[in-house]
Amino acid sequence: MPILVKYKVEAMSLLIKGGKIAAEEGPLVPGDVLIVDGVIAAVGEDLDVPPEAQVIEAEGKIVAPAMFDAHVHFREPGQEYKEDIAHGTEAAINGGVTGVVMMPNTSPAIDSPAVVRSILERAREVSRIPVYTSGCITKNRVGGELSGIDGMRQLGVVMLTDDGDPVANPAVLKNAMEYATPFGMFFASHCEVAELSGPRALNEGKISYQLGIKGSPACSEEICMDRDIRLAHAAGAHIHIQHVSSAIGMETIRWWKKMGAEVTAEVSPHHLIFNEEDIGDYDTHYKMNPPLRRAEDNAALLEGLKEGVFDLIATDHAPHSTFEKEQDFVSAPNGITGLETALVSLYDRFVASGQIGWDLIVKRYSAEPRRMMGLEVVPVEESKPADLIVFDPAGETTFSREFMRSKSINTPFLDQTLQGRVELVVRGSEILLQR
Amino acid sequence: MARKDFLDIASLSREEVDLLLDQATPFKELFTRSVKKVPALKGKSVLMLFYEPSTRTLSSFEVAAKRLSADVIDLDVPHSSVAKGETVKDTVDTLQAMRADYIVVRHKMSGLPQAIARQTRASVINAGDGAHAHPTQALLDAFTLREVFPDLSGRKVLIAGDILHSRVARSTSSLLLKLGVEVGFLGPGSLIPRSGPEGIRKFTDFDEALRWNPDTVYLLRVQMERQDAQYFPGVQEYHRVYGVTRERLDLIQGEGIYIMHPGPVNRGVELCHEVMDYERSLINQQVENGIAARMAVLYSLKPQTDLEDADPGKI
Amino acid sequence: MPLILDEAAIGEAVASLVGEIRAVALRGRIAIVGVRSRGDEVAERVSAALTEQEIDHDYGVLDISLYRDDLSHLAENPKLQSSDIPFQMDGAHIVLVDDVLFTGRTIRAALDALTDYGRPARIQLAVLVDRGHREIPIQPDFSGVSLETARMDHVIVQLKKTDGGDAVELVSKQ
Numbered sequence: 001m002p003i004l005v006k007y008k009v010e011a012m013s014l015l016i017k018g019g020k021i022a023a024e025e026g027p028l029v030p031g032d033v034l035i036v037d038g039v040i041a042a043v044g045e046d047l048d049v050p051p052e053a054q055v056i057e058a059e060g061k062i063v064a065p066a067m068f069d070a071h072v073h074f075r076e077p078g079q080e081y082k083e084d085i086a087h088g089t090e091a092a093i094n095g096g097v098t099g100v101v102m103m104p105n106t107s108p109a110i111d112s113p114a115v116v117r118s119i120l121e122r123a124r125e126v127s128r129i130p131v132y133t134s135g136c137i138t139k140n141r142v143g144g145e146l147s148g149i150d151g152m153r154q155l156g157v158v159m160l161t162d163d164g165d166p167v168a169n170p171a172v173l174k175n176a177m178e179y180a181t182p183f184g185m186f187f188a189s190h191c192e193v194a195e196l197s198g199p200r201a202l203n204e205g206k207i208s209y210q211l212g213i214k215g216s217p218a219c220s221e222e223i224c225m226d227r228d229i230r231l232a233h234a235a236g237a238h239i240h241i242q243h244v245s246s247a248i249g250m251e252t253i254r255w256w257k258k259m260g261a262e263v264t265a266e267v268s269p270h271h272l273i274f275n276e277e278d279i280g281d282y283d284t285h286y287k288m289n290p291p292l293r294r295a296e297d298n299a300a301l302l303e304g305l306k307e308g309v310f311d312l313i314a315t316d317h318a319p320h321s322t323f324e325k326e327q328d329f330v331s332a333p334n335g336i337t338g339l340e341t342a343l344v345s346l347y348d349r350f351v352a353s354g355q356i357g358w359d360l361i362v363k364r365y366s367a368e369p370r371r372m373m374g375l376e377v378v379p380v381e382e383s384k385p386a387d388l389i390v391f392d393p394a395g396e397t398t399f400s401r402e403f404m405r406s407k408s409i410n411t412p413f414l415d416q417t418l419q420g421r422v423e424l425v426v427r428g429s430e431i432l433l434q435r
Numbered sequence: 436m437a438r439k440d441f442l443d444i445a446s447l448s449r450e451e452v453d454l455l456l457d458q459a460t461p462f463k464e465l466f467t468r469s470v471k472k473v474p475a476l477k478g479k480s481v482l483m484l485f486y487e488p489s490t491r492t493l494s495s496f497e498v499a500a501k502r503l504s505a506d507v508i509d510l511d512v513p514h515s516s517v518a519k520g521e522t523v524k525d526t527v528d529t530l531q532a533m534r535a536d537y538i539v540v541r542h543k544m545s546g547l548p549q550a551i552a553r554q555t556r557a558s559v560i561n562a563g564d565g566a567h568a569h570p571t572q573a574l575l576d577a578f579t580l581r582e583v584f585p586d587l588s589g590r591k592v593l594i595a596g597d598i599l600h601s602r603v604a605r606s607t608s609s610l611l612l613k614l615g616v617e618v619g620f621l622g623p624g625s626l627i628p629r630s631g632p633e634g635i636r637k638f639t640d641f642d643e644a645l646r647w648n649p650d651t652v653y654l655l656r657v658q659m660e661r662q663d664a665q666y667f668p669g670v671q672e673y674h675r676v677y678g679v680t681r682e683r684l685d686l687i688q689g690e691g692i693y694i695m696h697p698g699p700v701n702r703g704v705e706l707c708h709e710v711m712d713y714e715r716s717l718i719n720q721q722v723e724n725g726i727a728a729r730m731a732v733l734y735s736l737k738p739q740t741d742l743e744d745a746d747p748g749k750i
Numbered sequence: 751m752p753l754i755l756d757e758a759a760i761g762e763a764v765a766s767l768v769g770e771i772r773a774v775a776l777r778g779r780i781a782i783v784g785v786r787s788r789g790d791e792v793a794e795r796v797s798a799a800l801t802e803q804e805i806d807h808d809y810g811v812l813d814i815s816l817y818r819d820d821l822s823h824l825a826e827n828p829k830l831q832s833s834d835i836p837f838q839m840d841g842a843h844i845v846l847v848d849d850v851l852f853t854g855r856t857i858r859a860a861l862d863a864l865t866d867y868g869r870p871a872r873i874q875l876a877v878l879v880d881r882g883h884r885e886i887p888i889q890p891d892f893s894g895v896s897l898e899t900a901r902m903d904h905v906i907v908q909l910k911k912t913d914g915g916d917a918v919e920l921v922s923k924q
Contacts, residue, residue, distance in 0.1 A: 206631035210445075212545040212567025212602055282546035323524055326554075328547040330565075437826040454829070461813065461832045469839075470866035473816035475827075503816075734816075734827055 012037055013050050014426065016390060019058030021380045022065070024363035033063055035386040038428035043382050056424060062391040065362055065378045066098035066425060067343055070369040071163075071242060071266060071314035073335070074100075074131075076122065077115070078107025083319035083407045085119070086126035088339070091317070091406035093129060093432045095340040096389040096422040101373060102133040104141070105164040111136035113151030120155065128432055132373060134159035134188065137176045143168045146176055153183050158374055161188035163242060166224050168194065170231055177235035186238035186372075191224035191249075192216065192290065199330050203291040207276040213330055218246035218297075221290050226252055233261040240372065241265040243316050245290035247300030254309045264311040264372055267301050269342045273349050274298075274412065284325045284332040285412040288318065305364065306356060312372065313365040315342045319408030337406050341413045344397045347420035352393065387427050395421030437737040440552040440559045443568040444609040452577075452613055455731050459578045462734075463727035465502070475734055476505035482535035483509045484526075485562070486542040491698055491722070492562050492572075496539050499729035508533060527554045536738040540564070545602075556739040560732060566600050572697055573606035575728035577614060579721050580651060583693060588615030593644050595621040595677065596655030596705055597666070599628055603697045604655055608635060619647055622677060625666040641677060645686060651693040651717075654679060654705045670704045679706040684713065693717055754897060754905075755918035760878070763894025764792065767876050768799040770892040771845055774874065775800060780843045781808035785860050786831055789848035791909045792878050796847060808837040812846075817859035839868025845892075849907045851877040854888035879918060881905045 013036040020028035021043065032047040033040060049055060074088040083091075085102075092100050102119065104110030110119065110133055123131035135152040139145045141162040149160065160180055166189060167173040177187060192200070197216035202208050204215025225241055232239035233256070244250055244265050253265045270288065275295045279286045286292055304310050318335025325332050343365070350356045367377045378387035398417040401409055425433040438451075447455075465471055481500040485493050493509075500507050510533070530538060530551075537558045540548040545565030552559035563569040577587070584590050592611055598604045598620045608618045612634060619636040620627055621644040627637050638644035657673060667673050674680065679687065679694065684707065687694065693715045694706075700718070702708045710716055755763065774780060782800070784793025790811045797809045812835070815828040846860055857875060864870065876892040881899045895918075899905060902923040910916055 204630075209599075209628040209631040210605075212565045212605060214566075282549050326524060326550065328542075328544040328550045330544050330546070458830045461830050464832055468867050473866070474862070475816040475818075475821060731830075734830065737825065737827075 012429075013041070013053040014431075015047065015049055015053045015055045016058050016063055016424075017047075017049075017055055019061045019063040019390060021063045022358035022362050023379055024359055024367045024377075026359060028062065028358060031063075033380060033388070035426065035429070038386055040380065040382055040384050040386050043380060056390065058390050060392070060394060061423065062358060062393060063380055064358060064389055064391060065366040065380055066387045066389050066427065067096050067365045068099040068369040068373075068375075069097050069315050069317065069339060069342070069365075070101045070312060070372060071268075072100045072102055072317040072339060073105065073319065074102050075319060076106060076119070081407070082321055085123050085131060087405060087407045088317070088319075089123070089127040089129050089131060091337070091339045091404070093425050094403075094405045094422070096343045096391065096425055097339055098129045098387055098425065098427050098432070099370065099375070100129070100131055100339075101159060101369075102131060103163040104134050104136045104161065109136050109140050110134070111139050111141070111147035113148055113155055116152050116155045116157055128430070129427065133157060134161050134163070136160070137162045137167055137187065138172065141165055143172060146172075146179070149176075149180050149185070150183065153180075153185060158185050159188050159240070160185055161190065161242070163188065163190045165194075166190055166192055166228070170227060173228065174231045174235050177232055177237035181235065181237040186240060187228075187232060188240040188242055189225070189228040190242050191221045191228060193220045193223050196220035196223070200289050200334065201287060201291070201330050202279060203276045203293045205276060205294065207279055211279070211282065211329065216289070216291055218248060218293055221246060222249050222252055225249055229253075229256045229261050229263050232263065233259070236262075238262040238264070243268045243271065243290055243314070244301065244304075244310070245271045245293050245297065247297050250300055250304035250309050254304070257309070265309065266312045266314040267305055267310040268314060268316050269338060269345050270336060270412070272298060272301050272305070273345060278412070279329075282329040283412075284327070284329055285336060285410060285414070287329060287332055287334055288316070288336055289334040302350070302355065306360065310364065312369045313342070313346070313361075314369065315339055317406075318410075319406055320410045321408060322410070325410045335410070337404075337408055337411045340404055340406060341399060341411055341418075343391070343422060344418050344420045345413060347391070347393065348418040352419050385428060389422055389426075390424035392421045392423050393419070395423065397421045437735060439737060439739055441570060441732050441736060442548055442552060442559065442561045444570050444573050444606045444613070447570075447613070449613055452610065455574055455728070455735060456578050456581060458731040458734065459574070459724070459727045462730040463724065466723070466727070472502050472504055474504045476500070476503035479536040479738075480506040480508055480534065481537040481539060481733070482530060482533055482557075483507065484512060484530070484538055484540045486512050486540075487563070489541055489563070491725075492541065495722070495725040496560075496562060496729055499726050499733060500537070502726070503730055503733055505537070505733070508535065524554065527551055530555065530557070534740075536740045537733060537736065558736040558738040560736070563602055566602050566605070568606045569602040570606050570610075571725070571729050571732055572603050573610040574732065575721055575725040576607045576653070576695065576697075577610050578728050579695065579717050579724045580611075580616075582720070582724075583717065584650065587611070589617070590651070591617045591619065591647065591649040592651045592653055593619040593621055593638075593647065593649035594653045594655065595641075595644070597626045597657055598622050598655070599626045599666075600658055601655050607653065608632070619644060619649060623667045623673070641683065645683075645690070648690075649692060651695055652679070652687060653695040654700075656697065656699065657701055657704045670701075674704055674707075678704060679710055681707050681709055684709055688713065688715070691715065695721060698722065752920055753917060754920050755879075755895065757916040759895075760916045760918065763878055764795050764799070767792075767878065767892055767894045768796050771796060771876060772800065772803065772805060774843075774845065775805045775807055778843060779807060780845050781810060781837055783810040783812050783835070783844055783846050783864065785846065785848045785856060786811060786813045788907055788909050788912055791911050792849050793847035794911075796876070808842070810835040810837065812860055812863055814856060814859040814863050817863045819855060819859065833863070835867050839864070839870055842868075842870045844870045844873045845876055846873055847876045849878045849909070850905055851875075851880045851888075851890055851893070852883060852905070853885040855885065857888050858886055879905060879907060
């Protein structure tokens with residue numbers, strides 16, 4: 001269990017000295033950051049050190065807005081042996097993330113005001129960061145009756161999704177869109193055509209042939225994506241496409257944006273970093289849905305991210321226990337954890353090598369997901385609430401079992417050492433993490 | 436150091452393949468003696484873990500193990516699937532109680548033998564997993580072909596049928612490629628993989644495939660039970676377009692082409708019944724060679740069950 | 751490495767074996783069976799000498815890998831080769847030939863292997879070198895040379911076809 005000590009900044013003020021500040025636009029800017037009473041009081045070079053201030057040396061380090069993950073599975077209620085809100089939020093902090101949106105495929109599913117209320121209450125008890133939840137489109141996510149949409153809205157739910165599965169019947173989805181859009185809600189889609197996806201284990205192609213498992217072709221995802229955007233466009237709804245995994249999927253979104261559809265989309269770190277070749281000899285740490293596709297898709301998705309086709313990065317943090325992941329490849333559940341590894345792995349693979357800059361990370365993994373959820377963004381600017389991280393690009397992170405705060409360790413990065421380290425996480429007047 | 440498990444063809448080196456094929460010959464020679472049994476595996480136990488019904492492969496392995504003097508335990512497992520909720524770990528725990536030195540596994544899930552092998556000190560032999568691999572079948576196929584063609588390199592083998600769902604096609608083609616054989620796939624477009632594997636000619640027309648001049652046509656069993664959607668209009672049409680009909684048999688006979696099949700055959704689907712009497716059919720030889728090939732595999736493996744200070748069955 | 755027997759001495763040892771086996775062969779048809787490896791090469795020489803003297807006999811080769819009692823202790827099983835017993839075992843008079851007789855375990859295995867081919871009338875044992883230190887009650891009927899060795903010594907027999915030259919060497923292990 002994480003220890004829930006709420007560290008108050010001892011002195012009422014905190015000075016982060018000598019770092020470089022990242023923002024969603026523009027290059028890194030050198031500057032000290034002074035936080036007083038949870039608010040950024042001053043930003044600038046060579047700020048005077050107030051006598052009572054706690055000083056944190058940040059020479060050579062990055063000071064950035066804290067991240068926000070719009071796609072996490074916290075498994076509570078129902079599967080607390082995999083993850084729960086207490087551990088999930090601590091995992092988030094461990095990765096430099098200070099806000100999350102839970103997916104509703106819990107047990108029971110998050111399809112009624114009662115479940116939403118219990119989750120939000122639980123989060124208030126155990127979490128040091130804000131927890132938001134999405135709600136189901138249909139009851140128990142089975143694609144039939146609509147869920148308790150208005151009741152959930154009154155508790156603050158804005159995102160509706162049956163994540164884990166698509167709404168198979170297009171008429172049901174269209175009706176839901178036409179019903180809930182006037183309430184200011186939007187829709188998120190996990191895209192696939194069940195009949196095309198086989199056992200939903202891996203991409204259809206060279207590797208599925210080699211391993212002798214029926215693959216799920218990229219077109220299964222692309223058809224459903226296109227269908228859902230078309231429906232949203234017709235219904236006047238905002239649709240958010242989750243975890244896009246293929247080049248053509250990315251192009252589909254680009255095309256619809258050009259057509260003026262109200263569509264946003266996310267890409268996950270694992271779809272940028274890994275591909276089907278990594279599965280090797282049935283390594284279930286590379287099994288997720290949508291599946292890892294080809295190396296060409298990795299490259300296309302990264303281009304899509306750079307060119308703004310993807311509005312946000314989200315991890316699809318999907319904890320599973322070791323005994324579940326140790327099953328044969330088809331029986332093992334889909335998904336890997338991501339909250340603790342996302343920022344460091346993106347830094348290690350893409351920022352360190354100069355392929356993308358901090359501005360992109362801040363825009364796509366901090367600012368845009370907050371905007372999509374209707375929240376204030378948290379730039380490192382004077383008079384804004386403090387919600388930031390200090391990241392050491394020269395440091396390293398080893399993703400050992402001991403490092404991990406999540407209840408599960410199902411990540412391909414397990415026991416690997418990557419470049420970059422989250423050193424400090426501050427939210428308001430609390431230091432949530434200091435290494 | 437000898438290998439512990441025999442799980443697929445991909446991980447075998449050319450040297451290992453040659454050794455196994457060479458050793459199958461002395462094992463086959465034993466079958467002409469009055470006593471067909473040798474004491475090499477005396478005191479060892481071989482556990483048969485067949486989650487999928489199979490008479491041929493199961494009895495072939497049983498005969499192979501018994502001719503090596505091993506004790507054979509046939510575990511009665513539900514044939515449809517692993518009991519719900521049972522994980523590989525549970526299965527392995529059960530197996531440990533049996534103290535088997537060798538575990539012969541067949542399962543409809545691709546990759547299950549690999550998962551078991553990682554969690555036990557016993558030698559695991561893959562007797563067929565899903566559509567993934569059937570490495571002992573590949574070995575007996577290559578051995579049978581080598582009896583006909585002592586030098587296999589440059590020979591052409593056409594594998595015909597439901598390639599997509601066939602572990603035999605995967606393993607046998609992969610082994611033949613290692614031995615320098617040219618491999619072709621023939622089948623309905625819906626049953627031929629569109630991507631991968633490399634280095635294999637793909638045909639959807641039987642006559643065109645025969646013009647490629649194969650030395651051997653290897654027919655696969657059409658597996659109706661593995662089809663989750665309809666891949667071709669029906670067995671009669673399949674027979675007409677992709678089966679060895681009487682007319683095609685004449686053509687095959689004229690060219691002196693050999694015919695192989697992993698069995699059991701579907702008469703009137705992938706072949707007409709006359710094929711069974713064809714003088715260049717190697718189907719019966721395959722069955723006999725299966726025992727010798729499996730003896731060679733059992734003899735080549737080294738279970739780690741005898742390791743001192745070992746928690747039995749665990750790594 | 752101290753050389754115990756050179757090519758000439760090995761020739762004499764084989765000739766002495768041939769002399770003894772010839773006496774037996776003149777009384778009734780025998781089958782010379784060599785044990786792989788190197789026993790088969792000694793047997794081949796014996797057989798060639800008998801043929802030269804126009805003594806009709808059968809000839810066979812035996813691989814005893816599958817009959818060894820130490821398979822579980824080996825990191826890798828010995829490479830199995832074909833045995834070739836092209837005559838009727840039932841009622842045959844076998845002269846089993848090996849290069850070195852040491853613990854007797856190889857011959858124990860060979861006897862088991864032979865009798866799986868049928869029920870011979872008689873089996874006799876001929877060895878090129880008897881170096882002592884038996885662990886089971888097996889004795890040769892004919893031996894070319896007897897060597898006094900220590901238990902831990904290695905007796906290395908090299909033969910032309912298998913090793914490129916004839917020599918018997920002894921490596922002492924202190």
